Amino acid sequence: MTDNFNRRNFLKLSGAMLAAGTAGCAAGVTGSALAGSQSAAVATGLKAALPKAKGPRLVVVGGGTSGLTIAKYAKKEYPKFDVVLVEKRDMYASCFNSNMWYAGLIDLEFLANHSFMDAAVENGYIYFNATVIGLDRASRTLVTNEGDIGYDFLVVAPGISYDYDKIGVSDVGAQVALRQKYPGGFTSPTEHVTLNRKIREFEGGTFVQTVPNGNYRCLPGPYERACMIASVFKKNKIKGKVLVLDANPEITIKAKGFHAAFDELFKGIVEWKPNSAVTGVDVDKRVIKTEFDSYSFDDAAIYANVRGSTLIEHLGLMDPASGQKEAAIDQIRYSLKGDDHVFVSGDSRPHPYSKSANTSNTEGKYVAKVLAARAQGKEIAWTSPRTVCYSMVNADPMEAISVDAGYVLNKEGTAVGGFSPDTKMFDNRDGAKGKAALEWARGIYRDLFAA
């Protein structure tokens, strides 16, 4: 059954996302790090080992979905661009589809057998394996641990960071312990490896999966993971339950499909508790606190609130008024307010988009066009990204639900206002969607890493 996304759902979801994602975005940037053009680290004077640019140099920071899409498509849109992708990792693994690994539906190779080098060679750009440590916008210099890179245009696409303060864990020591012992599993590949081990080695008791509020990465992700963990418990006859502590009053997306899975497939295994925002975690005692209750757990994936990557803040690109510490960019033009040569895209954006791979992939193609136009002194009309996203709700047999969402601008045309009328939910789980969920990812890998 196909449900058109009704007005009630739209208001509910977009309200939550807008509140979290765009707080203060419309306000001008004053008194912020943006007042200066130089972040903490200054140019080292040591040049990065790169050939002289043969055209306008476009430096893209971040080899995730957004950065890889932009590096490829900016070159396609404007072949004169000399594109350098700066990525700190030397091995790729996707965050998207990682939940399916935990249930044994795919292997690690599915997520990680993709080469930055192949992507660069096939698409005519340079992959530069380095870590960004500073930015001098006055001299248009990006500072890395491998030397300075001058740019004509800079795109920063570093993804997200966790905001542990928002779940009542403010002590740095406690944050580190929590991040390492009970990782959220929505940023780096090493988190996925740890989670995979935890789930496979779980022998019984309570496994907590938390769901933050705000516009967190992959809205259905924590619920999908609960289903995948429950599938493992069911298959292996583990005497355990998945306790989903949800900060939100309702499942944030595909609610009907997830409720059906919890009730029909995993009754007695998944326990979902709404309005249960985490207010503190005692890592040593394995106790998690919410406003009115506390829960002991045997193991957990504690997904803290999400913010723009800390790199955005370090480079002075963060909007200080942003509720989620996201970038101070114009939502239509993607460039930093006050600097037409610096752009931020992907999950550090302030837009209330669903932070999904498909959003970043389709958004990246628009940003590539914006860059190509800007390099030629032009502007283009805004086009919506698309969020086509599957969620596996059963591992045996493989069944999924999905959403296909677009977006519209506000009345003024200055910012994203909500979902487009053609947004649809496909809440009925079936095997066709289950299989499509795998091909969905393979297609994105092809788009990012091949010609």
Next chain:
Amino acid sequence: MDRRGFVKLCTGTVLTAALSQSLRAQAEQIEACPSAKLVKADGSPLKASEIGLGEALVFAYPFNGVPCYLINLGNHTAHSQAMDSTDDGVYSNPPGVGKNNNLVAFIAICTHQLSYPTPEIAYLRYAHEGSELAGKPDRIICCAHGSIFDPAEGARVESGVAPAPLLPVALAYDAATDSLSATGIVGKAFIKRFFKNFKGELMERFGPGVYRQNVGETTKAIPLSQYSKDVPAC
């Protein structure tokens, strides 16, 4: 159109002979390839009048590794119109052929992220009876990201993220024998990209180099449900 930039994919010349005089101008971007007669799985001639409405027939053309869909549009008649591709420029899709001008063929590779039917599974399919994603009958659907193509309109993108129509295969109809031959395509650059993306997989399935060889004088047209073990009904 810049003919100099139009390097021949196959052998032969730009296709004109197989199409009627009135359509010659519209179809001149179709690139002629060695003609291949469509036959059944057992090698006997495929009669156009025997092609059912229910599902697409899969045939390889112009190379062993390129799957194409042959579709009977029933009461719909396919007309030629201007199209734009991502890799191969602008073109006009060939009109339908057969007694009722309702037989069309397309390269069965999604122009978005290249999903295509394999013997194991077909994420791209023609749904005569309609489907959840398409919401209406007689559309080609890509399950991977939900793009919907209308085969009666040159497989233009009706909705979804695909940037361009499915690319066309030119068919010639012989009324005397009620037979069909594939005679050309649009998609030289697209196929090159497809081969790069799936080289390892195609080598494994067909053998080194075999996937990029011409199909020969005949090509087998097989119902999709027989060609692929699994056709998800998305």
